Amino acid sequence: MAYIDFIEKVHKKTTRDYLGERVIGVNKAECAKIAKKFDVNYWDGDRKYGYGGFSYDGRWRPVADQIVKHYNIKSGQKILDVGCGKAYLLFEFSKSIPGIEVFGLDISKYALDNAKEEMMPFLRLGNAIELPYEDNFFDLVLSINTLHNLDLPDLEKSLKEIERVCKGNKYLVVDSYRTEEEKVNLMYWQLTCECFYTPKEWEWIFNKCGYMGDFSCIFYE
Numbered sequence: 001m002a003y004i005d006f007i008e009k010v011h012k013k014t015t016r017d018y019l020g021e022r023v024i025g026v027n028k029a030e031c032a033k034i035a036k037k038f039d040v041n042y043w044d045g046d047r048k049y050g051y052g053g054f055s056y057d058g059r060w061r062p063v064a065d066q067i068v069k070h071y072n073i074k075s076g077q078k079i080l081d082v083g084c085g086k087a088y089l090l091f092e093f094s095k096s097i098p099g100i101e102v103f104g105l106d107i108s109k110y111a112l113d114n115a116k117e118e119m120m121p122f123l124r125l126g127n128a129i130e131l132p133y134e135d136n137f138f139d140l141v142l143s144i145n146t147l148h149n150l151d152l153p154d155l156e157k158s159l160k161e162i163e164r165v166c167k168g169n170k171y172l173v174v175d176s177y178r179t180e181e182e183k184v185n186l187m188y189w190q191l192t193c194e195c196f197y198t199p200k201e202w203e204w205i206f207n208k209c210g211y212m213g214d215f216s217c218i219f220y221e
Contacts, residue, residue, distance in 0.1 A: 001203065001206060001207070001211075001212060001213065001214060001215070002214045003199065003203075003214070003215060003216055003217075004070065004171070004214045004215075004216055005216040006063050006066045006067055006070075006171075006216065007063065007144065007173050007216055007218065008216075008218075009062070010059050010060065010062075010063060011218050016189060016220070018185050018188040018189050018220070019188065021047050021048060022048060022188050022189055022191075023188050026048050031048050031049055031191060032191045032192070034049050035049050035050050035191035035192050036191070036192050038107060038108035038110065038111065038192075039108065039109075039110045040110050042108070042110075042191075042192075043085075043086070043108070043110060043111055043114070044114075049191070050191060050192075054085070054086060056086070056088050056091075056116060058092075060088050060089045060091075060092045061092045061095070061096070063089065063092070064089060064092035064093045064095075064096045065092075065096050067093075067140075067142070067171065068093070068096050068097055071140055071168075071169045071171075073093075073097055073100065073139070073140060074097070074100075075097055075098060075099030075100060076099055076100070076101070077097075077100060077101065077139035077140070077168075078100075078101040078102075078103065078137065078138045078139050078140075079093055079100060079101070079102050079103065079138065079139065079140045079141075079142070080103045080104070080105065080131075080133065080137075080138045080140070080141045080142070080165065080166075081102070081103070081104045081105070081142055081143070081144075082105050082128050082131070082141065082142070082143035082146060082147075082158070082162065083105070083106055083107075083128060083143050083144065083145070083146025083147070083149075084104030084105060084106050084111075084115075084123065085106055085108070085111045085115075086111050086112075086114055086115040086116060087104045087112075087115040087116045087119035087120075087122075087123055088116060089142075089144070090102040090103075090104050090116075090119050090122065091116040091118060091119050094118070094119070101122075102119065102122050103122055103123075103124070103133070103138070104119065104122060104123040104124065105123070105124050105125075105126045105128070105131065105132075106123070106125065106126070107125070107126070107127055107128075109125055112124075112125055128143070128146065128147065128150065128154075128158040128161065129150070129154045129157040129158050129161065130157075130161065131161040131162070131164070131165050133165045134165070135164055135165065136164075136165070136166070136167035137165050137166075137167070138165055138166045138167065138168065139166075139167065139168040139169070140166070140168055140169050140170070140171070141162050141165060141166040141168075141169075141170050141171075141213075142170070142171040142172070143158075143162070143171075143172050143173070144172075144173040145173055145174070145175070145218065147159070147172060147174055147195075148174040148175045148193050148194065148195045148196060149192045149193060149194055149195075150194055150195065151194045151195070152194075152195060152205075155195055155205070155209070156208075156209045159206065159209040159210065159211040160209060160210060160211075162211065162213070163210055163211060163212065163213075166213075169213060169214070170211070170212070170213025170214065171213055171214045171215065171216075172206075172211075172213065172214070172215040172216075173215065173216050173217070173218060174195070174196075174202060174215065174217055174218070175190065175193050175196045175217070175218050175220075176196065176197060176198060176199050176202060176217035176218065176219060177196065177198060177219060177220070178198065178199070178219060181221075182219050182220050182221060183196075185220035185221070186220045188220075189220055199217050202215065202217065203215075
């Protein structure tokens with residue numbers, strides 16, 4: 001297991017008003033209930049419910065290129081994105097490595113219905129705790145900003161499922177904090193997160209669940 005960051009530059013491209021957008025004058029509990037439906041409000045509604053509009057802008061291409069280079073992904077290999085959303089990262093993988101086989105799974109029907117059109121044939125509605133794929137099917141499984149939305153028992157199930165379906169490399173990104181300030185900002189900002197721990201605690205959980213892949217964390221500075 002290694003800590004490898006492919007995501008931080010993308011994360012920092014988005015400015016966040018922690019108090020103004022998610023706390024002051026907002027019923028945070030109600031917003032969270034709406035966000036957890038993962039429908040139009042979460043993806044393309046008001047910022048207090050989620051992304052505030054999630055559209056393709058090309059920012060995921062450098063991430064795909066870095067992952068392809070690091071894991072030496074080749075044409076003909078299979079990649080699964082657990083929690084693929086609108087499949088923008090999978091689209092970039094398909095451009096980065098022509099001939100790669102991409103698969104996407106997400107719990108949000110809205111996201112899949114509004115995904116990158118080129119990727120729609122490769123996407124599937126489903127849950128991370130029961131992956132509908134054969135054992136050792138994939139050469140790379142990744143999940144970005146998804147697994148922290150599960151409670152701890154389901155998180156364990158999903159980690160074991162990722163290990164089951166992957167014969168190669170694994171890479172996860174989860175919410176985390178290193179300081180009390182980052183912890184408070186995370187609690188202000190999050191809407192759907194059920195699990196949030198320090199990097200050391202995340203690594204302990206991964207080891208306990210038998211997850212052998214790599215990971216990195218999103219911090220709210």
